[in-house]
């Protein structure tokens with residue numbers, strides 16, 4: 001399989017390109033604006049321009065920022081086109097003439113741990129779905145969603161990747177600094193709390209409410225913390241954040257569809 005990545009030197013496109021090569025899943029053809037870059041010594045092909053990338057690729061991944069889509073003027077009739085862009089809908093993507101599929105990976109692609117849900121547009125075949133699963137499988141897990149609106153919800157949630165754990169870590173680091181804990185000790189304590197403790201939920205995250213309840217029923221110090229967090233609006237703040245991001249993704253999809261006519 002030959003996979004062409006438009007934006008193959010970016011955050012996500014780079015992670016995908018490196019993984020596809022390292023795992024020997026595909027020949028990789030790259031395009032960006034700045035021209036060929038160091039790719040860690042990997043054997044990749046640099047396309048001369050967009051038409052050259054399209055001609056050389058079986059599958060085309062669009063990993064440019066949403067605001068750069070319109071200027072790209074991609075024409076890829078007969079090709080499978082996988083878009084990573086937030087807020088660019090299937091109907092807008094279809095104007096490239098290819099069979100289009102929207103995926104929403106996250107920054108954990110860098111460590112092969114992205115969760116990448118996707119939705120398929122009209123005309124996408126069973127073979128295309130298998131190809132998409134293979135491409136996205138290079139950077140983690142993937143699954144097809146039943147409707148496009150769910151991709152905007154996932155843009156807000158899993159698409160944000162490490163952003164919310166980072167926010168939690170930031171708040172915890174600030175608390176420890178304020179209490180005079182040395183930065184290196186604080187870093188170890190927060191990493192153990194945010195990263196290592198979360199592993200207890202692996203494979204059973206649906207049991208999170210039960211685990212919260214267990215701590216509340218314990219009636220100890222954690223209970224005092226959890227109850228105060230809720231009284232201060234912790235769950236409401238999470239819901240409001242995800243709602244704002246979903247709304248932004250939907251508004252972007254609508255604006256991009258309107259601009260595309």
Ligand SMILES: NC(=O)C1=CN([C@@H]2O[C@H](COP(=O)(O)OP(=O)(O)OC[C@H]3O[C@@H](n4cnc5c(N)ncnc54)[C@H](OP(=O)(O)O)[C@@H]3O)[C@@H](O)[C@H]2O)C=CC1
Pocket residue numbers: 006007008009010011012013031032033034035062063064065066068071072084085086104105106107159160161
């Ligand atoms: N980063 C994230 O965590 C996530 C990002 N996404 C989506 O993935 C997409 C890519 O994001 P991200 O990797 O962060 O973006 P980056 O800004 O890191 O990378 C963008 C890439 O696009 C290239 N590019 C821009 N315009 C063109 C063009 N006209 N022709 C060829 N290449 C071009 C850039 O090349 P150059 O450097 O030469 O300008 C660069 O390689 C976005 O649409 C975003 O919505 C989705 C989920 C999570």
Ligand SMILES: O=C(O)[C@@H]1CCC=N1
Pocket residue numbers: 086155159160
């Ligand atoms: O913050 C963003 O816009 C990117 C796209 C989806 C998730 N992260």
